[in-house]
Amino acid sequence: MKSARILAIETSCDETACAILENGRALLASIVASQMDIHARYGGVFPEVASRQHVLSIIPVVEQTLVQSNLSLQDMDAIAVTRGPGLAGSLVVGMNMAKGLALGIGLPLVGVNHLEGHIYSSWIYNAGESIPPEPQFPLMALLVSGGHTELNLVTDHLTYQRLGSTLDDAAGEAFDKVARLLGLSYPGGPSIQRAAESGDPARFKFPRAKLEGTYDFSFSGLKTAVLYEVNELKKKSTTLPVEDLAASFQSAVVDVLFKKTLQAARDYNTKEILVAGGVSANRALRQAFQSQKDFKVHIPPFSLCTDNAAMIAAAGYYRFALGHISQLDIDVQPTWRLS
Ligand code: KG4
Ligand code: ZN
DSSP states (O other), rough: OOOEEEEEEOOSEEEEEEEEEETTTTTEEEEEOOHHHHHHTTSSSSHHHHHHHHHHHHHHHHHHHHHHOOOOGOSSSEEEEESSSOOOOHHHHHHHHHHHHHHTTTOOOOEEHHHHHHHHHHOOTTTTTTOOOOOOOEEEEEEOOOOOOEEEEETTTTTTEEEBSSSSSOOHHHHHHHHHTTOOOOOOHHHHHHHTTOTTSSSSSSOOOTTTTOOOOOOOOHHHHHHHHHHHHHHSSSSHHHHHHHHHHHHHHHHHHHHHHHHHHHHHTHHHHHEEEEGGHHHHHHHHHTTTTSSSSEEGGGTTSSSHHHHHHHHHHHHHHTOBOOOOOOOOOOOOOOO
């Protein structure tokens, strides 16, 4: 595929991010300005606050990325941007910035699906460091983030077949809600992981929704089971065994995600599995996939699991190289499906 340098912008939720990537894989620069501390006060992302914060951060973030790369806008071949899914008010900030850059410099614009970005995070390595093996098709992709949980069969570049998804909460959303129940801070994933480290995962037998015969997931029953358990425990004592509750909840989530993905990979005869999205930063989940020997597994480094623009640049590169150029009048698509 042709060589190209992509500057990408990501503002779908609460991170303002920009990155520059070469040929779909070599990362030259990446800046992520997180708004986490601001939203933590509200216990979750406050959409209006998020979009205002993107407006303040977007120009400095793009400037810092260029400084980090030692390159200028004229050295780019295309501008990629997250078009959706995400918060409308947040997406438009990145989209307008990207359109402005594309129009001002005369570069092609490439609109990217955020979930496609998460998948492509496994293609990325730091320029100058050793090159990891490129994922090979067909592969089974488990996407686990704050807004999505789905299994996709990926048969080629940019070619997805959604096999199943969550019927209610996304896995990350379940982590966030259960953390709140346990009095742990936002975002819930890292807080639960930390608490679980010193907890007993076998103390509470929380339900694992199997949804036999489908590749769908459900986490709302698990969340309710934790709520009932917490209410019962509160009747007996003033202190909650937060560590054991966190470890038992985490183990139920990991168990379901791991077993369903392996089953799907077997059923569709893929040799490789890819795990991506914010929840793929979870150590217990990574360990479950890395300790099996039947499939080659791709999980991005921690810095690329949660939202970033490097992944948008990677997906943007393959879109650009395969001729998927966007018109300058494209709009954001807050509920855009991958397939
Ligand atoms: O991909 P992401 O950054 O944003 C979305 O596209 O949604 O994912 C954010 C989600 C949050 O729900 C957060 O709690 C979860 O990823 N998360 C984790 C961990 N780190 C982030 N969940 C479990 N364990 C973690 N270590
Ligand atoms: Zn994401």
